[in-house]
Amino acid sequence: MSEFLFLYRGGMPMTASAADLQAQMEKWGAWLKELATRGHVKDPGHPLEKFGRVVQGSSKTVNDGPYAEAKDLVGGYTLINAKDLDHAAELSRGCPVLAFGGSVEIRPLIAMKP
Amino acid sequence: MNDSLFRRESGRLVSALTRIFGVHNLQLAEDVAQEALVRAFEVWKLRGVPENPSAWLVAVAKNLALDVLRRQRTALSLAPDLENLLQTEWTVASVVNEQFEPKNIGDDLLRMMFTCARPKLSENVQVALVLQVLCGFSVREVAQAFLSEEAAMEKKLVRAKATLAESDGFFELLQGPALVKRLAGVQRALYLLFNEGYHGASTASAVRVELCEEAMRLTSLLLAHPLTTTPRTSALAALMCFNAARLPGRVDDAGELLQLADQDRSKWNSALIAEGERLLEQSASGPELSEYHVEAAIAGVHSRAKTANATQWNQIVALYDALMALRPSPVIELNRAVAIAQHEGPGAGIAALNAIENRERLDAYPFFPAAYGELELRRGQHEIAAEHFQRALTLARSPEERRFFERRIAHCKNPSPMGRGSAKRG
Secondary structure, eight states, X not given: OEEEEEEEEOOSOTTOOHHHHHHHHHHHHHHHHHHHHTTOEEEOOOBOOSOOEEEETTTTEEEEOOOOOGGGSXXXXXXXXXXXXXXXXXXXXXXXXXXXXXXXXXEEOOOXXX | OOTTHHHHHXXXXXXXXXXXHOGGGHHHHHHHHHHHHHHHHHHHHHHOOOSOHHHHHHHHHHHHHHHHHHHHTTTOOOOTTTHHHHHSHHHHHHHHHHHTSHHHHHHHHHHHHHHHTOTXXXXXXXXXXXXXXXXXXXXXXXXXXXXXXXXXXXXXHHHHHHHHHTSSOSOOOOSSHXXXXXXXXXXXXXXXXXXXXXXXXXXXXXXXXXXXHHHHHHHHHHHHSTTTOOHHHHHHHHHHHHHHHHGGGSBOTTSOBOBGGGSOGGGSOHHHHHHHHHHHHHHTTSSOOOHXXXXXXXXXXXXXXXXXXXXXXXXXXXXXXXXXXHSOOHHHHHHHHHHHHHHHOHHHHHHHHHTOTTGGGGTTOTHXXXXXXHHHHHTTOHHHHHHHHHHHHHHOOSHHHHHHHHHHHHHHHSOOXXXXXXXXXX
């Protein structure tokens, strides 16, 4: 098993109705639960605020940001166990973020053990 | 988790926030509540639903409200009676905390209902507002429930909120004639909300059940408050219980509409019928006989009958006579005519249908020609019956209704032993 980082972008508009939000939230819960029972969830991760700071360069300038459109901002992450990248991608296909034009970026973690 | 948790919490948050920001800032209250719900969605989808979701949402909404107050309070005019306390950092947090105490949120929900039932707004608009503000329906969902265009509904709701904004503020729950008068408006709005679900045009049966459930939930709030739990409220609640008890019998296994006579009465919810009986008894505690009392009594007679034929139709006719005296309407006369037909035969029923006053108000109502159809069918006039059902078919408001009338037309052409009965829908 290797570890993979799932990065979620977009997936639910601010204008969604209360019922839509709840239905979509329940889909996430069901999806993660299913992955967890099969031993694929290393860490469910966290959602991320849409604001933050970016510190850059040797001058260590601190700026508000990153400024990106909501759909391009990373909104949350999960750590997943999977056989290989193909397998991880396969697992991500059930992610509810995809239903509303969102995306999952899958990045293999580089293991300490060479 | 409850299926409508988010929607219900939305109503609670909007009410408490409106108490703070003032009725003229209803839109702001809705925006802040929406932000709290979106935040719950973001966090819960990965971290799971917390043990007490309601308290979690309240905590988030409080923080968001404080943010808004600190950032904008100089530019905002707030609830007049809290304005001074909210304007200063000394008291703002404690005042906001207090408004979100569960007891206060409960009162705010009621006050919001009373505010939405402002007589200056048409009854339909009041119901739409209740759905949006207290039941957490989006504009699209409200429009769906009324089968109207989203843009038109949006316009109506925006105008309604402007009307509320120029009103005398958040309705106060104080004993007195103003409360009694407005309570009648609230009861009427909840009655219409229930009927929209029960008889309305909305196609998806899930929506219908949802509307009935919401009307019952809000009515139970009236029952729970000492100032609003009147005999009329009990009668209204009894009526809803009896009718809701029959909802599961209204469609067959394939989801097709069934007439009252053809319903499988074992599917009726006996716990709700018992609750209806209890409330009906409770409603008889005063001298008042409202239209809700009579309608509940009618629904009670249906609920107690083991079969359509065993129904006490003479009682039902007498009750419709009483209802006509209280609140005359062509729809009530139509139902009365159907009951007469059950009691005295189809000829008497058709005569009663012919005698309906203001019948032009039933021009668009598919179950008016359908009632003629059923009665003609029962006296063997199959071709005439088919014509009436054909007319009903052109007025059908949903695919279910359309299929129902198509089946009746087919039945006229090829009568089978199945499908006899009254034209009244259960």
